[in-house]
Every structure is written in C-alpha cells, then in structure tokens.
Amino acid sequence: MREIILIARREFLARIKNKTFLFMTVLSPLLMVGFFVLSVYMTQMESTQHRILVIDESRLFMDRIPNKASLVEFEYSNEVLLDAEQKFSERGYTALLWISPNVIEGGAGACKLFYSKIPGYALQNHIRTALEKIVYEEKLLANDIQPEVVRNARQHIQLILQQVGQKGSYADADGMRYLGFLMAALMMVFILMYGMMVFRSVLEEKQSRIVEVILTSVRPVKLLIGKISGIALLGLLQFICMGLLTWLLSQGLRQTYLSQSIKLYEVYKSQQATVFKNGAETDFSKLSRFDENLELFDLFKKAETLAFDHVFWVFVAFFLAGFLFYSAFMAAMASAADTEADAQQFLLPVHLPLLAAYFIAVQGMLNPDAAIVQWASWIPFTSPVVMISRITSGIPLLTTVFSWLVLCISFGIMILWSARIYQNGVLNSGKKTRWLDLWRWTKKHH
C-alpha cells in the first residue's frame, strides 16, 4: 500500500505543479462560459443601425411594428412600391419592407424586404415575429377573441418521467435530453484526456528506462494502480475545480446578465398562478406581458425540473470508474509501444470503442429503449458514455448503480490483465511489438 501511495503522490505532484494544469483548470471554465456568452452575444448583436421604410398596403401594421432599442427604426409611408424601391437607399433607409394587401390570407410573397445593407438574422427574426404576432392577433379579433385571453390561457405542460417505485431519477421528457448528449461528449473527452496522461506517463517511463529501477521495488500491478490513482485524484480535483469555477462564473453571469429576466420570471410564475386560481374572473388588463421572454422562461422551467445534483454525482461516479477502466487499458497499450509512432497504432483499440459509445449515445437520444443502447449501457467499454447520455431520460437508480458496479468489477479484471501486458511490454525495448506478442504476454508470466 505504501508503494501505491508513493507512486500516486509522485504522479499527482508532478502534474499539479505543472503550469499547464493550472492553466487548463482556470482556462477551461472561462472558455466554456466565454463561448456560451459569445455565441449568445453574437446572435443578438446587431451593430448596424437600420432605418426601415414600411409600405403597408394591408393597413394592418401601421405604427404597430415595434422599434428595437435605437438599432432598428421603422417609418411608415403611403408611397407606391416602385417609386420607393428606386429611392429608399438614397433617402437614408437601409431596407424597405413591403406588405401586400392580402397578407392576412398568407402565401408566398405576401411580405418582401428590399435591402441595401444586408439585414442580419436577428433583424429578420424581429420583423418576422412582429408581423406574425400582429396577424395572429388580428385573426383572433376577427373571431371575437381577445388576444389577452389566449395569451394567458397558454400553459406549458411538462411531462415528468418517473418509474414506479424509483426515486431520484426523473426528467423532463423533452427538455434535457440534449444535456445528456452534451455530458456524453464531455465524458468521452475527459476519459480520453486523463487516460492520455496515464498513456504518456507509461510511455515516458518505458522510453527513459526508469521503469526498470522502479520494478525492483514495486510490483507492476501496484505501480499501475499507483499511477492511475494519482492521475484519477488529479482528474477529480481538476474536475471539481473546473465545475466550481464554471458554477461561480455562471452565477456571476446570472447576476449580471440574467437578473432582470429572473425577476420577470418570478412575476410571470405568480401571474400564472393567479390566472390558474381565478380563471375567467382574472382582470387581464392588469397582467404584464412577457411575449419576448417566453422562450427563456421555458428554459428556466426545464432547468428547474432537473435533479442537477443527482446528474452531477452520477457523472463523477461514471467518470471515475470509466477513467480507471480505460486508463488501465491504455497503460497496457502504452507499455507495448516503443516509439511515438508506435503509440498511435496502440491507441486505436482505445479510440474505437469510445467513438462507438458516442454514436450509440446519439442513437440513445432518439430512441433510449433501442436494444443496442441497452447493451451498451452494460458493456464497460461503452457504458460510461452511454449511461451518462441516458441519465437525463429517467433511468432507474438501480439500473445506474448496477451498470456502475459492472464497470468497477471490469476495472479489477482489466488492471490484472493490463499488469501482465505491462510487465512484459515495458522491458521489451528496441523491438517492435506485434499484436500477437500482446496475446502471448497475456498468457505468460514475465
């Protein structure tokens, strides 16, 4: 046990003192949150100012299309389209929106946007949404229905899945499936990233021949366990640090960027409750409108239903077991390699099952009950990735625990197998290892 601790400690300290570790731990959450903010910002950013001339031949939209905070300004005119089209840009307009008289009946070409400066997606979306909403309200009014009634009658229904007799594993049927998919991808990346640390460490010790001295003091299996546990601890620490930092950053983001939306969401929830309680007697004229925030509120609701702590711990448990299993496998492969070029060949059996697991996880998103998905949840080569992708789809806790136990037992078998390959492989220098040699080493004691 002492040797295992010594080896683990060395592996842990050698890496934690490395600047790359610190850099990765801090930079990854910054990058993750940064990319998220940037992508949201980029889609919303419309730096070009637009003055849009509206020729509304239907007379439905006059002065009703909302301007957008000093960036988009609509001006209305009764000119003929042909004249306006020729001159709108000379008169300082960036676009011309023409609405046909029969827009209410719909059909292609009912609305046209002529432009001199190409309008961004956000602007197009703004115009389309505004027009659709006005047409929608007009149609409701044509049928003697007040739009407020309909607006407040809307209720998002969430279908929560929970297996009879199971606790803790429930999920929004549609909402968080993508989260499972994202976690599967993360799981694959993490296993490969930390597995590669073990791979490189074994290869380095073999190439520098230091392993020959270590093996006089430590049995190969203990050396492997020490090495893997040191890196597993490092991975766990880095994972927790990264998680904590991401959480802190997202909290900061929430306070600065989403605080207003969260307040509005609270108002929206209380309004919904009032409408539910009072029904038709509600005074709709006094209710606030949240049309522009409904999509975001939908996301908030979905996030509220997910048991994040459960998902987090399952992720940590499967990451650890999956890493242990794969790193033992990768250590065996590294011991067989003699050069960097060799190493690529021996990484193939590691990459293939992980890639397969990822594709099965994609399949699992569409059909969580497919036989291949079920099987892959039990096979240790694929279970860490596939199980985590299914966790948001309401997997019973017992199934999750059982799959994890199978993975842990498989690690025990893998480390014994790996140690056999390892003790032969690390001493086999200067001679190219063939796949047949691996088979021989599995059977023969060093």
Added chain:
Amino acid sequence: MLHAENLSKSYHGKCAVNQVSLSVHSGQITGLLGPNGAGKSTVLRMLNRILIPDSGNIQFKQKPLTAQSVQRFGYLPEERGLYRKMKAGEQVMFFAALKGLSRKSCREQALYWFDRLHLMPLWNTRIEQLSKGNQQKIQFITTVVHGPDVLILDEPFSGFDPVNVEQITRELIQFKGSGKAIILSTHNMENAETLCDRIEMMHLGNHVISGGLSELQKNQATHSYLIEYRGLPMAFANALWASAEILHQEPNVQAETHRVIIRVSEGHTIRTIIQQINQSVELVFFKVQVPTLREMFMNQIQNKAVPYA
C-alpha cells in the same frame, strides 16, 4: 550472500541465458563480463526479480530470493533513466522512499550523498537541466541511497569522465570494505581487472569462465614467456630449436638487446629451454607472461562460439 544456480531464460523460444550459476560474496566485487548479447543484463534482471527465470533458483543469505530481499539491493541498469522534470533532491528521496526508508531517513541519506559527491548546489535543479555526468551521479546516488547489502551495477562507469570514474571507483572500494556484495557488469576490462575479486564470464547466454582473477590467470596460462637477451638472433633461434615457438620479437636498440615472447611446445619445459638459451646468448631478463583479462575475454569470444541451445 547472493547465490544463483542454473538460471535459464528464453524469449519466444530463443535461449538468452542457459544454465548460468554464480555467487556474489560479502566484501567482494564480482565482475560479470561478456560481449553484447551475452545475456548479462538478463541475469542481472533475474537477480533483481524484474524477470522470473524459466528454471533455476536464486538464494539471498541462504533463503529463497523474495521481493522483500530485493529491497536490500541497489540496482543501476545499463540504460539510465530519471524523471526529467523532477528536481534532483526530490528524485533521490522518491527512490529512497520506494526502498522503504522513512521520510526522515530519506532526507538525511540523500543530503549525505549529495554532499559526498559534491552535488549539494544541484539539490533543487531539475534533472533535464543537469549535465550528463551529474545525471549519472544522481543515478548512482539513487542506487546506493538506501544503504543496500548488494549492489548490482550494469556498466557503472559509462558516461563518466576520468575524474568521476576515479570517484565512483573509490566509492565501490569503500562499499567492498564495508562488507557489501557487489556485482559489476562491464565491458571495461581494465576496470574489472583493478576492481574485481571474482570474474564470471558469459558468452552467447552460457557461462564460460568463473573464478578468482589469479586463479583464472593460472588456469588460462598460455605457457608464454618474455625473454630479453643480448646476442645474435640466429643463435637464439637455434637454441630454441623445436622446444618453443617465437610469438613476437623486437630489438631494444638502446640496450642493444632483443625482446622476445615465446610459447613452450608440448613435451618441453622452460627450465631446459633457459639452460639452452644461456649456452648460446646472454640472458638479461625473464618473465612469465600472465594472460590479461582482455586476452582471456578475446580468447573466449574467438574460440568458444557456443550456439544458442
């Protein structure tokens, strides 16, 4: 102290070591000699339990060799390796801890050896920043830091300059004096001749020579003699006639003498030959030619090409 008997090891059906036996005694340096591919490193790995022999057994202090007993060994492999990014002091302490020393002893012993080999200023230097010679010294310290009973050294002098060779040699002699058993594998015959009390020579996986140096020299005697004489070479040759063969001769112009190496033919003795020479020329100097380790080594390689079993 360490005794191996009939060790054999094969790789993929090819015999690397065949029925090799050797003993390493306390207070002695045993030289394991042989050309490349002789199987020396395989024997050393088996003595360290890095490899398990296919057959044969190894005993340490009259008991079968165990993992625990190997903790009392210090092993310096031929191809050296250290953790390049680790600091020199940390590295030595890590290896000492692996050999079972307490944290306090690790530090004390490491400091002692750094001081002894004049490496103290390099305690906090990363291995990759050290010169090759200093890296070799660090490697040597990692081998001896835990005060082993047996030292197994594979080419311990490679990579050292003459000053460091001298220093390491002194250390080895001191270890020998303190009762350690040392096994030394080397290609450097001069070093082996100076240091070793016993020689074990291997060739193509087989044990070909074993014994003390003087004992071996006696056994391997070639019946050759160095003779210096004053007189005519023709008269000298006639005096020998068929009783001896001249292997080498050269004139010593300054002394107006001739130096000759002769080998006595079968059925003749050096005593009668000397008498014959004395009658024909003036005998100035006479010495028995003792085979050097290098000569014995070369003789074994050239004459005893033992095929793989």
